[in-house]
Amino acid sequence: xxxxxxxxxxxxxxxxxxxxxxxxxxxxxxxxxxxxxxxxxxxxxxxxxxxxxxxxxxxxxxxxxxxxxxxxxxxxxxxxxxxxxxxxxxxxxxxxxxxxxxxxxxxxxxxxxxxxxxxxxxxxxxxxxxxxxxxxxxxxxxxxxxxxxxxxxxxxxxxxxxxxxxxxxxxxxxxxxxxxxxxxxxxxxxxxxxxxxxxxxxxxxxxxxxxxxxxxxxxxxxxxxxxxxxxxxxxxxxxxxxxxxxxxxxxxxxxxxxxxxxxxxxxxxxxxxxxxxxxxxxxxxxxxxxxxxxxxxxxxxxxxxxxxxxxxxxxxxxxxxxxxxxxxxxxxxxxxxxxxxxxxxxxxxxxxxxxxxxxxxxxxxxxxxxxxxxxxxxxxxxxxxxxxxxxxxxxxxxxxx
Numbered sequence: 001x002x003x004x005x006x007x008x009x010x011x012x013x014x015x016x017x018x019x020x021x022x023x024x025x026x027x028x029x030x031x032x033x034x035x036x037x038x039x040x041x042x043x044x045x046x047x048x049x050x051x052x053x054x055x056x057x058x059x060x061x062x063x064x065x066x067x068x069x070x071x072x073x074x075x076x077x078x079x080x081x082x083x084x085x086x087x088x089x090x091x092x093x094x095x096x097x098x099x100x101x102x103x104x105x106x107x108x109x110x111x112x113x114x115x116x117x118x119x120x121x122x123x124x125x126x127x128x129x130x131x132x133x134x135x136x137x138x139x140x141x142x143x144x145x146x147x148x149x150x151x152x153x154x155x156x157x158x159x160x161x162x163x164x165x166x167x168x169x170x171x172x173x174x175x176x177x178x179x180x181x182x183x184x185x186x187x188x189x190x191x192x193x194x195x196x197x198x199x200x201x202x203x204x205x206x207x208x209x210x211x212x213x214x215x216x217x218x219x220x221x222x223x224x225x226x227x228x229x230x231x232x233x234x235x236x237x238x239x240x241x242x243x244x245x246x247x248x249x250x251x252x253x254x255x256x257x258x259x260x261x262x263x264x265x266x267x268x269x270x271x272x273x274x275x276x277x278x279x280x281x282x283x284x285x286x287x288x289x290x291x292x293x294x295x296x297x298x299x300x301x302x303x304x305x306x307x308x309x310x311x312x313x314x315x316x317x318x319x320x321x322x323x324x325x326x327x328x329x330x331x332x333x334x335x336x337x338x339x340x341x342x343x344x345x346x347x348x349x350x351x352x353x354x355x356x357x358x359x360x361x362x363x364x365x366x367x368x369x370x371x372x373x374x375x376x377x378x379x380x381x382x383x384x385x386x387x388x389x390x391x392x393x394x395x396x397x398x399x400x401x
Contacts, residue, residue, distance in 0.1 A: 007099040009118035010077045011035050016042040018061070018075040025182040027072035029125040032118050034111075035078040036085055036130060036161040037062040046161050047081040047111070049094050050273035062159030064128060064170050064187060071186035076124060079114025083279045084264060085130060085163045087111055088138050088341050089328065093276035102144040103369040106327035107337075109139030112171070116143040119173040126174040126183050130157070132164045133256060134348030136171035137374065140360040142327035144370030146180045146393075147173045148386065151379040152355035155187050164259040167252075167352045177361070177393035181386040188382050197315045198377060198388050199230040206244050207320035207347055215321050215371050218364030222373045225395045226319055230388070245346030248304070251297035252349035257286035258294040278334055301353045308354045312378035317388070319375055320347070322360040326369035350376070357382040359389040363396065 010032070016039040020027075033039065036046050038058035045052035069075060080095050082088075090113030091097045098117035100108040108117045112129025116139035119127050129136045131149040140147025148171050155170040162168055172187070174180040203223065208216050260283070267273075268283055275283070312318070323344050328337055351358040356376050363373035375392070377385040393399050 005123065007101050007117045007121045007123070008096050009079050009098045009114040009121065009123060011045060011080055011114070012095055015077040016075065017077065018069055020069055020072050020074050021066070022070040022072060024071035025185045026068060029073045029179065030076050031068055031073045032077050032079045032115060032124045032127040033062075033065055033075065034081050034115050034127070034129045036081055037065055037078075037128060038159040039065060039075070039078065042078065044161065045095075047083040047085070047092055047095065048273055048275070050271050051084070051267075054267070054271055058159070060159060063156045064160070067186050068128070068183065073126070073186075079112075079118050079127060082111035082113060082135075083275060085111040085132065085135060085161070086260065086279055086282050088134055088344065089337055090139060091276060100143055100327060103142070103327055106329055106369055107142065107332075109142035109327055111135040112139050112173070116140060116145060116147070116173050119143070119145050119175055122175070126172055126179055129171050129173060130160060131169045131171040132167045133252060133345050133352055136173065137322050137348055137358060137360045137372070138344060140173055140362070141322040141372030142370065144362040144372075145173050145175055146177055146362065146389070147171060147360045147372075148180060148184070148382070149351060149358045150184075150188065150382045151357045154189060154357070154380075154382055162263050164256040165263065166259055167256060176399055177386070177390035178399060180359070181390050184383055184386045191380055191383050198317050198381065198384050199315055200317075201226055201230050202311070202316050202318050204318050204320050207350075210245055210343065210347060211321040211324040212366070214366045215323075215325055215364075218366050218371055219321055219373045222361065222363035222392070222396060223319055226373075226375070226392050229391050229395050230317065247300060248349040248353060249342055249346035251300040251304070252345060252352055254289060254293045254297035255301065257289040258291070261286040261289065278337070305354045308350070308356070309378060312356070315378075315381070317375055317377050317385070318350075319373060322372035322374040323347070326366050326371055355379050357385050359385055361389055361393060362398070
């Protein structure tokens, strides 16, 4: 750790910095980028020394990074990621695990761990991450900041390393809903939906039941604030499938595993990289994934997408705990971490499978550790959802913090 990086958020070595190239909504703000986005002249390590060793420095800067520079923001560095973005705790034995600024005895969440920690510690105003299976939403919840997974395909991932292309998205973090929205002004395409087009609030019962009682209780005041902003919430079981979270997790797990191995398997086989705890095991499982199970997952996904998109087509907004519990303790065993991963990804897979936009609001605490409330809307309603999150944040008194 150093004086300018007390939470160990940035990748080791010289900082990748760039001055703004234009003026816009982000004038005067600073940002960092997860180390799977290219910055010209700098290595993209993807969280693994063997990846850095076998790939050249970037010849060009990723368009998402350029968009923030053009909007007036200043790049101050690249942030740590879980190796090859394949993990939800934030652990990296090669570069060091970032400290969770809001709960130092707990994991920061991954794989966008460094970006979340840098924002939570006040080192930058906003930070880019990526979200495949929860890698922005989970660290946002764990570190007590705002985070967005945009609609799939809404923001360019050109110049960013892939994990599961059918799920990968470019997301970002901020300490306020206003800055989160301003970054969206720079990154998101125009849309026809107004903020007032969102509603009613849908309280998906199975997700609330999945959460630990203390987490659900801590988030109820935020849900009530959302009801006041949008209108009376509706408690519904809209998912349409029995055992929904087990099924969303299984479908996502199988499809993502097949994609991860198709994307990275050739490099892994050729390089035989050194992996930290759990990462190699996840890739081994991906290699062994049954094609029939992946096909079953895709079949479920098609039916699930049809059902959920129909429910949200009129502007409905799901509201539920981003994660079922606070971040695991640093002392948690690998088995305990895997149990949290499975329970969490059944929830994060909802937006992942359907391509929805989701914003996590730092809405509560359990035992002094943050937990987030997610607002989830139909594809293409990203700007409207960011505006709604800002209104809810104002109603909760978070924007003055």
